[in-house]
Amino acid sequence: CCVDVTPPEDKKGFVAKWTGDNWEYIENHIGKTVYSKVTKESMEISEFGSIPDGYTAAKPESDLCEWDGKAWVIPPEKLTALFPDIPVLSEENCNIPFKQRQTWQTYWLIDPLDGTQQFINRTDQFSVLITLVQHNKPILGVIHFPILNITYYAMKGFGAFKQSNKEITRLQPRKIDLTKPLKIAVGATTSQEKVRSILTKNLLCKFTVVGSSSLKSGLVAEGTVDCYIRLGKTGEWDTAGSEILLAEINGGIFDPHFQPLTYNQRESLINPNFVMVSDNTQNWASVFQFN
Numbered sequence: 622c623c624v625d626v627t628p629p630e631d632k633k634g635f636v637a638k639w640t641g642d643n644w645e646y647i648e649n650h651i652g653k654t655v656y657s658k659v660t661k662e663s664m665e666i667s668e669f670g671s672i673p674d675g676y677t678a679a680k681p682e683s684d685l686c687e688w689d690g691k692a693w694v695i696p697p698e699k700l701t702a703l704f705p706d707i708p709v710l711s712e713e714n715c716n717i718p719f720k721q722r723q724t725w726q727t728y729w730l731i732d733p734l735d736g737t738q739q740f741i742n743r744t745d746q747f748s749v750l751i752t753l754v755q756h757n758k759p760i761l762g763v764i765h766f767p768i769l770n771i772t773y774y775a776m777k778g779f780g781a782f783k784q785s786n787k788e789i790t791r792l793q794p795r796k797i798d799l800t801k802p803l804k805i806a807v808g809a810t811t812s813q814e815k816v817r818s819i820l821t822k823n824l825l826c827k828f829t830v831v832g833s834s835s836l837k838s839g840l841v842a843e844g845t846v847d848c849y850i851r852l853g854k855t856g857e858w859d860t861a862g863s864e865i866l867l868a869e870i871n872g873g874i875f876d877p878h879f880q881p882l883t884y885n886q887r888e889s890l891i892n893p894n895f896v897m898v899s900d901n902t903q904n905w906a907s908v909f910q911f912n
Contacts, residue, residue, distance in 0.1 A: 629644050629646075632646055634648065634649060634650075635647060635648055635649055636649040636669055638669075647669045647670060648669065648670055648671045648672075649669055650666045650670075650671075650672055650678070651666055651667060651668070651669065652665065652666065653665070653666050653672075653678060654666075654678075654680075655672055655673070655676040655677060655678050656676060656677055656678075656679070656680060656681060657675060657676055658675055658676065658677055658688035659675065659688075661681045664676065679767055679768065680767065700729050700731070700751075704729070707727055707728060707729055707753075708725055708728045708729070709728065709729040709731065710722065710728055710729065710730050710731075710858070710885070710890075711730070711731045711732065711733065711858060712731075712732050712733075712856055712858050713733070715856070715858075715890055719887070719888045722885050723885065723886075725885065726755065726756060727753070727754065727755045727756075728753075728754055728885070729751065729752070729753060729754075730751075730752045730753075730754050730759075730857060730858050730861045730884070730885075731749075731750060731751045731752070731858060732749070732750040732856075732858040732859060733749060734747060734749070745766065745768035745769050746766070746769070746831070746832050746833035746836050747766070747767075747768075747833065748764055748765055748766045748767075748833065748835045748836070749763075749764075749765045749767070750762075750763070750764055750765075750835060750858060750859070750861070750862045751763045751765075751862070752858070752861035752862045752864075752865065754861060754884050754885065757883065757884050757885055757886055758777075758864075758884065759861045759862065759864040759865040759868075759884065760776065760777040760865060761774075761775070761776045761777065761865060762774065762775050762776075762861060762862030762863070762864070762865040762866055763862060764835045764838070764839060764862045764863070764866065766833075766835075766836065770785065770786055771783065771784070771785050771839070772784040773792075773838075773839045773842060773862075773866055774866075775865045775866040775868075775869045776865070776869075777865060777868070777869070779869075780792070780869050781842060781865075781866050781867075781869035781870050783839070783842075783843055790843075792842050792843055792844075792866075792869070792870050793844075793870065794870045794871040794872075794900075795844055795870070795899060795900060796900055796902070797847050797898075797899065797900040797903055799903060799907075799908065801825070802825040802826055802827045803820075803824060803825065803826040803827070803847050803848065803908065804826070804827050804829065804845075804846040804847045804848075805826050805827070805828050805829070805846060805847065805848055805849070805850060806828075806829045806830075806831055806837040806840055806841065806846040806848070806849040806850075807828055807829070807830055807831075807837075807849075807850060808830070808831070808832060808834070808837070808851075808853075809830060809832075810828075810830055812852070813828050815852055816828075816850050816852065819850075819852075819909050819910055819911055819912075820908065820909065820910070821907065821908055821909070821910060824908065829845070829846050834849075834851065834855065834859055835859070835862070835863065837849040837897070838860075838862075838863035838866065838867070838897055839866075841863075841867065841872065841897045841898065841899045842863075842866050842867055842870060842872065842899065844899060846899075847898065847899055847900070848896055848897060848898045848899065849896070849897040850895075850896050851892075851894060851895050851896075851897075852894045853894070854891060854892075855891070855892045855895075856890050856891060856892065857882070857884050857885070857890045857891075857892060858890075859892070860874060860882055860892055860895065860897075861884060863897060864882065864884075867897060867898075867899065867901075870899065871900065871901055871902065872897070872898055872899040872900060872901055873897075873898060873901040874895050874896070874897050874898075875895065875896055875898075875905065876892075876893045876894065876895050877893060877894055877895075877909075877911035878911075879905060879906055882895060894911075896909060
């Protein structure tokens with residue numbers, strides 16, 4: 622009696638092994654560099670199998686990072702240690718009374734893991750957001766995607782930049798031609814009809830679907846899309862970094878009344894619906910019709 626032991630088709634990231642009865646796929650990370658979740662020390666994998674316990678393929682971007690069980694994050698206490706006189710506000714630490722917050726002239730606004738659902742779904746579209754806010758205006762912002770190895774950053778008066786691997790590109794202001802189809806970023810295909818409902822009738826548009834909110838803001842800043850429309854709940858930490866990024870290229874963010882978003886000026890830290898645009902000189906009231 623003969624047994625067909627022909628190896629199965631290749632499967633990316635795995636190697637096939639014959640067990641004596643059938644073929645099994647075993648993870649193949651040979652040659653990949655992984656990092657200790659405790660010491661951050663690197664190690665190259667030399668055997669087939671899953672990544673060893675206590676290690677991750679995600680590279681820590683700085684000595685400030687700590688593994689929180691999901692990703693490398695910069696704990697608020699790390700920023701506090703570096704800048705003891707500057708308070709920190711984050712999604713995980715947002716219950717600070719407004720009476721106390723409103724006295725702050727300068728503070729850090731961070732989200733150590735933006736795009737939790739993208740992380741859970743094992744996509745590469747999650748990020749770390751760090752913004753310095755002064756007198757209720759973002760003045761410095763960093764949006765970092767550890768898996769994509771992409772960082773957007775900007776500082777008031779110094780411009781906006783994109784770093785991809787080791788290549789740094791300065792982002793430039795640009796003019797949008799509203800006589801051409803408007804390129805719109807949305808979070809899901811199902812959002813398109815809802816977005817169409819607030820557009821001027823017969824406006825030509827083209828949708829780009831991207832899961833991550835901060836990645837959509839980066840696409841606006843670099844000119845891949847003209848605008849990003851968000852009709853749903855977000856926090857001030859979700860938009861602050863994008864605020865300074867877009868401001869440095871003459872873009873901006875506005876609410877359904879075409880007014881700018883506010884930072885630390887209300888009891889609530891939840892944003893209204895908003896639109897991010899790469900060209901703030903256009904008459905956007907002629908494009909969007911909010912009810």
